Amino acid sequence: MAGDLIEIVGLVKRYGAVAALDGVxxxxxxxxxxxLLGPSGCGKTTLxxxxxxxxxxxxxxxxxxxxxxNDVPPHERPVNTVFQNYALFPHMTVADNVAFGPxxxxxxxxxxxxxxxxxxxxxxMDGYGERYPRQLSGGQQQRIALARAIVNQPQVLxxxxxxxxxDLKLRKRMQVELKRLHGxxxxxxxxxxxxxxxxxxMADRIAVMNQGKIxxxxxxxxxxxxxxxxxxxxxxxxxxxxxxxxxxxRLDLGGVTLPYDVAGAGARATLMIRPEDIHLGAPPSDGxxxxxxxxxxxxxxxxxxxxxxxxxxxxxEIAAHAASGDAVDHVxxxxxxxxxxxxxxxxxxxx
Amino acid sequence: xxINPWSAxxxxxxxxxxxxxxxxxxxxxxxxxxxxMPDGGWSAANYEKIATDAYxxxxxxxxxxxxxxxxxxxLLVGYPLAYTITYNVRNPLLRRFIYIVIVTPLFxxxxxxxxxxxxxxxxxxxxxxxxxxxxxxxxxLQILFTEGGIVIGMAYIMLPFMVLTVASILQNINTSLLxxxxxxxxxxxxAFLKVTFPLSLPGVIAGSLIVFTLSVSAYVTPSIxxxxxxxxxxxxxxxxxxxxxxxxxxATLAVALLVSTxxxxxxxxxxxxRHAKG
Amino acid sequence: xxxxxxxGLAAACVALAAPSFxxxxxxxxxxxxxxxxxxxxxxxxxxTAASGIVVTSEPSVSTVTRSKxxxxxxxxxxxxxxxxxxxxxxxxxxxxxxxxxPKKIPNIAGVIDEGVYKRKDGSIYAxxxxxxxxxxxxxxxxVKEAPTSWWDLWKKEYEGKVIIPSxxxxxxxxxxxxxxxxxxxxxxxxQPGVDRLKTLKVSSYYDASGQGASNFQSGEAIxxxxxxxxxWGLADQGLPIAYAVPKEGAPSxxxxxxxxxxxxxxxxxxxxxxxxISKEAATCLSxxxxxxxxxxxxxxxxxxxxxxxxGPNGTVKSLFLPNWEEVNANRDRLTxxxxxxxxxK
Numbered sequence: 001m002a003g004d005l006i007e008i009v010g011l012v013k014r015y016g017a018v019a020a021l022d023g024v025x026x027x028x029x030x031x032x033x034x035x036l037l038g039p040s041g042c043g044k045t046t047l048x049x050x051x052x053x054x055x056x057x058x059x060x061x062x063x064x065x066x067x068x069x070n071d072v073p074p075h076e077r078p079v080n081t082v083f084q085n086y087a088l089f090p091h092m093t094v095a096d097n098v099a100f101g102p103x104x105x106x107x108x109x110x111x112x113x114x115x116x117x118x119x120x121x122x123x124x125m126d127g128y129g130e131r132y133p134r135q136l137s138g139g140q141q142q143r144i145a146l147a148r149a150i151v152n153q154p155q156v157l158x159x160x161x162x163x164x165x166x167d168l169k170l171r172k173r174m175q176v177e178l179k180r181l182h183g184x185x186x187x188x189x190x191x192x193x194x195x196x197x198x199x200x201x202m203a204d205r206i207a208v209m210n211q212g213k214i215x216x217x218x219x220x221x222x223x224x225x226x227x228x229x230x231x232x233x234x235x236x237x238x239x240x241x242x243x244x245x246x247x248x249x250r251l252d253l254g255g256v257t258l259p260y261d262v263a264g265a266g267a268r269a270t271l272m273i274r275p276e277d278i279h280l281g282a283p284p285s286d287g288x289x290x291x292x293x294x295x296x297x298x299x300x301x302x303x304x305x306x307x308x309x310x311x312x313x314x315x316x317e318i319a320a321h322a323a324s325g326d327a328v329d330h331v332x333x334x335x336x337x338x339x340x341x342x343x344x345x346x347x348x349x350x351x
Numbered sequence: 352x353x354i355n356p357w358s359a360x361x362x363x364x365x366x367x368x369x370x371x372x373x374x375x376x377x378x379x380x381x382x383x384x385x386x387x388m389p390d391g392g393w394s395a396a397n398y399e400k401i402a403t404d405a406y407x408x409x410x411x412x413x414x415x416x417x418x419x420x421x422x423x424x425x426l427l428v429g430y431p432l433a434y435t436i437t438y439n440v441r442n443p444l445l446r447r448f449i450y451i452v453i454v455t456p457l458f459x460x461x462x463x464x465x466x467x468x469x470x471x472x473x474x475x476x477x478x479x480x481x482x483x484x485x486x487x488x489x490x491x492l493q494i495l496f497t498e499g500g501i502v503i504g505m506a507y508i509m510l511p512f513m514v515l516t517v518a519s520i521l522q523n524i525n526t527s528l529l530x531x532x533x534x535x536x537x538x539x540x541x542a543f544l545k546v547t548f549p550l551s552l553p554g555v556i557a558g559s560l561i562v563f564t565l566s567v568s569a570y571v572t573p574s575i576x577x578x579x580x581x582x583x584x585x586x587x588x589x590x591x592x593x594x595x596x597x598x599x600x601x602a603t604l605a606v607a608l609l610v611s612t613x614x615x616x617x618x619x620x621x622x623x624x625r626h627a628k629g
Numbered sequence: 630x631x632x633x634x635x636x637g638l639a640a641a642c643v644a645l646a647a648p649s650f651x652x653x654x655x656x657x658x659x660x661x662x663x664x665x666x667x668x669x670x671x672x673x674x675x676x677t678a679a680s681g682i683v684v685t686s687e688p689s690v691s692t693v694t695r696s697k698x699x700x701x702x703x704x705x706x707x708x709x710x711x712x713x714x715x716x717x718x719x720x721x722x723x724x725x726x727x728x729x730x731p732k733k734i735p736n737i738a739g740v741i742d743e744g745v746y747k748r749k750d751g752s753i754y755a756x757x758x759x760x761x762x763x764x765x766x767x768x769x770x771x772v773k774e775a776p777t778s779w780w781d782l783w784k785k786e787y788e789g790k791v792i793i794p795s796x797x798x799x800x801x802x803x804x805x806x807x808x809x810x811x812x813x814x815x816x817x818x819x820q821p822g823v824d825r826l827k828t829l830k831v832s833s834y835y836d837a838s839g840q841g842a843s844n845f846q847s848g849e850a851i852x853x854x855x856x857x858x859x860x861w862g863l864a865d866q867g868l869p870i871a872y873a874v875p876k877e878g879a880p881s882x883x884x885x886x887x888x889x890x891x892x893x894x895x896x897x898x899x900x901x902x903x904x905x906i907s908k909e910a911a912t913c914l915s916x917x918x919x920x921x922x923x924x925x926x927x928x929x930x931x932x933x934x935x936x937x938x939x940g941p942n943g944t945v946k947s948l949f950l951p952n953w954e955e956v957n958a959n960r961d962r963l964t965x966x967x968x969x970x971x972x973x974k
Contacts, residue, residue: 054530074533075542087531091549100545104536152535406969466843474790475848493789495849496833575840578833579795579972587968593692594797595960596719 005030005188006051006156011060013046013212020046021057022212028156033182033189035203037196038235043212044192048158051190053077064155075104080149081158085165086141088133094120094144095129101152119151122181139170146178150185159191163198175201196236200224208232224274230349233272240278240318241349242271251348254314258290260348270349273341278320280308281327283340291340294318296331310339378609385602397603407587407604411611414583417501417573418566422559424506429513429558434547436514437521453511461508465575468504469495472576496578504576505566512565513558520554521547556623560616567612584608654683655897658697658710661688662839663862664884664918668711671913676904682897691716691799698725698889708892709901711758713799714882717746718953721754727888729753733899736906736924743945744923746885755885756906759920762879762938762948763800763807766855768845769869779811779875782852788830792844792853795834795972796964803880803951804854805963805971811877816955819966826971834972845870857938861919874940878949881938883923921945 006028013021021043028034036044049055051062053074061068069077080101088097095116102112120126123143133141142162149157162178163171179202182189193199199206200220207217208231216223216232227233230241244251244258246267251258253271262269283289294310297317306328308320320339322328331337386393401407432453440446456464471477472494479491494500524547532542570585577586584604591601657673659665665688673684689697691713698710702725712720720726730753731737737745737756744757765776772787782791794801809815809822832850835841842859844850846868857879860872886905892898904910911924919936922929923945929937939947956963 052530052534054533073539074530075536075538079534081531081534083527083531085525085527087525087527089528089531089546100532100537101535104541148531148535406973409973469843469849470847473847473849574836578831579836580831580833582968582972590797590964590968593690594801595964596692597961600961 007063009061012058014058019212031186033204035199035206036192037199037206038209042209044209048192052081052158078155080152080154082145082149082162084160086145094131098148098151115151119147123147156188238275240273244269272347272349275319275321277341277345280322280339288343289340290343296335381602381605384599385606387599397600401607410584418563420502421505421566422563425509425513425562429510433514433517437518453514461571465572472500496580501573501576504572509562512561516558517554520551524550655708656685658694658707659686667917672905672910695720705889705891707889708894708898710887715953717755717885726754727890734903736903739925740906740923755887757883757923758886759914760883761858761920762881763804763854764879765873765875766860767852769871771851776873779877787852790851791831792850795836796967797836802963807880823970827974858918861936881948881950
């Protein structure tokens with residue numbers, strides 16, 4: 001799309017016979033928060049490093065603001081990176097770390113000092129300028145790494161699993177702060193993570209990557225509700241993936257016909273339903289729900305809800321996330337139940 | 352972690368015993384010997400002789416001057432070499448091969464290597480022959496039996512110590528620090544000056560201390576490559592022990608060399624510490 | 630310094646570890662290099678073949694051998710030692726060498742007077758197994774006219790291509806004294822020698838004989854004061870090197886054999902010494918090392934005869950044998966003078 005800040009076109013990076021990136025094309029809008037999500041080895045970090053300039057693509061182009069930057073060295077690119085291990089210079093104070101970028105641009109001394117003070121205040125680290133990185137906690141180092149990058153006012157901020165080393169509580173808090181900072185600065189963020197919850201919580205759009213390719217790109221909701229493959233469905237959130245056959249153009253689960261039309265008779269197909277979409281008890285009369293009989297295998301109390309594992313007629317297991325209530329509370333292990341879901345919450349995935 | 356007292360005794364005892372047997376006792380013997388007089392009495396006359404005779408000050412000065420030059424040259428050659436091996440040689444097999452090539456000379460006797468330099472640097476040696484055939488010079492250069500010749504021969508011997516010390520530090524510098532510097536707008540040269548080099552300073556300091564002290568105490572190389580025309584302390588000491596058989600005076604020279612070397616090193620470390628703080 | 634001490638310590642350990650239980654086994658200190666090789670070939674091998682007594686050699690230079698004897702005094706690990714003239718006198722003064730008894734070592738009667746070394750009380754403490762000298766070694770291709778005098782070293786055309794021994798070398802001080810004497814000085818006044826040597830434009834001063842030889846080999850030096858043995862050794866390798874006896878005299882010394890005081894294998898040791906000074910052993914050493922035989926009645930090949938340290942027509946009488954006691958008493962002073970005024974000029 002013309003006018004997008006970043007355009008990545010047909011990017012390939014091969015290491016010998018192995019393709020770390022295998023034809024990635026993606027556009028990122030000005031001011032967008034894009035998450036690159038995938039398991040380790042999917043190519044998300046290689047993609048980030050190609051934008052930063054540390055990886056030289058084998059094929060394809062990286063454009064920023066319409067300009068091809070394949071041959072621009074890292075230090076001349078309008079991007080900055082927050083590294084996974086923070087990569088703070090251990091021999092410099094916090095202030096010197098943050099001032100590193102501005103000084104390279106030849107910013108006047110007084111101006112540098114002001115910028116450093118401002119950005120430290122912005123990340124809540126004012127007063128820490130004279131300390132050395134080793135004297136800071138992981139979360140504090142994280143903030144300094146962030147400050148060191150954004151002080152340069154880059155067009156794009158690249159974040160490589162920046163919260164990976166923090167404990168859960170701190171991670172949650174930093175997620176909120178990062179999101180807030182993104183709103184304040186108006187900079188484009190490209191955020192690499194393997195944590196789907198993090199991606200969902202923060203990103204405007206998520207690009208799910210698999211084996212060097214973009215498996216699906218869209219908003220969190222799009223991807224969660226309408227994954228385009230088993231891989232994406234499985235990676236984002238929890239999903240029941242029910243293996244079905246196709247009979248007479250419809251899904252068939254162990255002899256029970258399900259109300260989903262599928263082209264290509266005799267083939268196999270997968271039906272995806274999120275656990276929270278499955279309800280227990282009598283189905284409503286309207287809305288044409290899909291209803292199945294099942295046997296309870298296990299029941300786990302989660303506090304706000306129950307997690308019920310039930311066996312379907314085809315002996316497949318299905319997990320349901322049911323809010324506490326009469327129907328669930330009294331169901332016993334081994335008992336027969338009826339479960340249902342609104343038809344449109346089920347999704348047929350290609351193999 | 353609690354340590355069994357017996358294992359503590361063993362852990363500490365072995366190195367301490369080693370230190371006592373192989374350093375303190377021999378050095379103590381030397382130190383005691385240095386006060387012995389030919390008539391069997393005791394006196395500090397030998398020290399007085401060294402302190403008041405400009406010749407020995409000159410020898411001490413020459414020893415340190417040569418050791419400093421060797422350290423400087425080895426640093427200037429060894430650092431880029433260590434840097435290249437660490438960052439530019441990607442193939443691990445090739446890297447191992449280069450390390451072996453660098454270390455191999457250490458397995459050769461320094462006598463053999465010094466004689467090798469006699470052949471290379473001589474009037475009719477390869478260096479002069481090459482320069483002459485290139486018509487860069489019309490008369491052989493006198494390299495052998497000069498301070499320069501000693502420095503060249505010693506620098507070659509000391510190179511592995513610097514390369515290995517610096518490379519081991521460089522290897523431990525996280526490459527993402529360099530990337531961070533580049534990312535923040537630093538040209539590769541600036542990234543080196545601001546990040547890699549300061550972080551490799553411990554290796555530079557350790558390497559230069561090793562090379563300097565080894566150069567100060569080296570005997571074989573300077574004695575062969577000086578051709579007896581330049582006299583460093585180790586040669587004077589050897590002369591006293593092997594030729595004039597004046598052990599007390601040899602011991603005095605040895606103690607003087609050791610003490611002045613320690614003083615220099617202490618000064619060097621003090622300057623570095625001040626600088627690091629300031 | 631530390632290295633030297635460590636070496637001594639290590640040597641002592643090796644010496645202590647050497648087996649002393651095997652009766653018919655002698656431990657003998659000899660020289661390294663071709664000198665040691667010749668002693669093994671000319672003396673040890675035929676001796677062992679004839680007597681069945683095994684000889685283990687321990688190579689070291691004379692000063693180190695003397696130090697070993699000092700350290701081992703009382704319970705020596707060495708049984709017989711070769712030590713050069715000069716150091717031999719010091720070992721005798723140390724009391725570490727025993728007495729050669731003509732009754733047990735009858736061959737001593739066949740050794741020339743100059744090769745039998747006696748204490749003040751007349752007892753014999755050392756026997757020579759060959760004389761060597763420092764004379765004029767030169768490259769026959771570069772030096773057109775064979776040198777005849779020490780002063781030939783000062784010729785303009787040899788400037789920067791001359792080598793002479795340093796005081797660390799056993800021949801260094803004797804050479805210094807020879808030049809001094811030729812210049813009109815004596816041991817109390819070495820200024821005439823120093824003044825001459827100051828003006829000599831040398832390529833280098835060598836500590837070890839091998840260093841000197843290597844300088845001739847590489848062409849770094851074309852003339853110099855060097856050992857006849859080394860010069861003829863180079864000639865035997867096919868190099869254009871020859872040796873001449875200067876008319877002012879060639880400072881000489883000898884390789885001497887000693888019985889170690891307190892050896893537990895005295896009888897075997899005496900047998901070895903008796904063999905080492907025999908005519909056949911002396912002949913073999915002279916043919917191999919071109920040392921002047923100290924044993925009477927040795928007949929040499931023409932080649933060896935021409936290469937004797939005293940020259941083709943000389944005898945032991947033409948050698949300049951230093952007064953070692955005097956030299957030893959002045960080593961310190963002479964070395965310091967050399968260091969400051971000759972090497973450091």
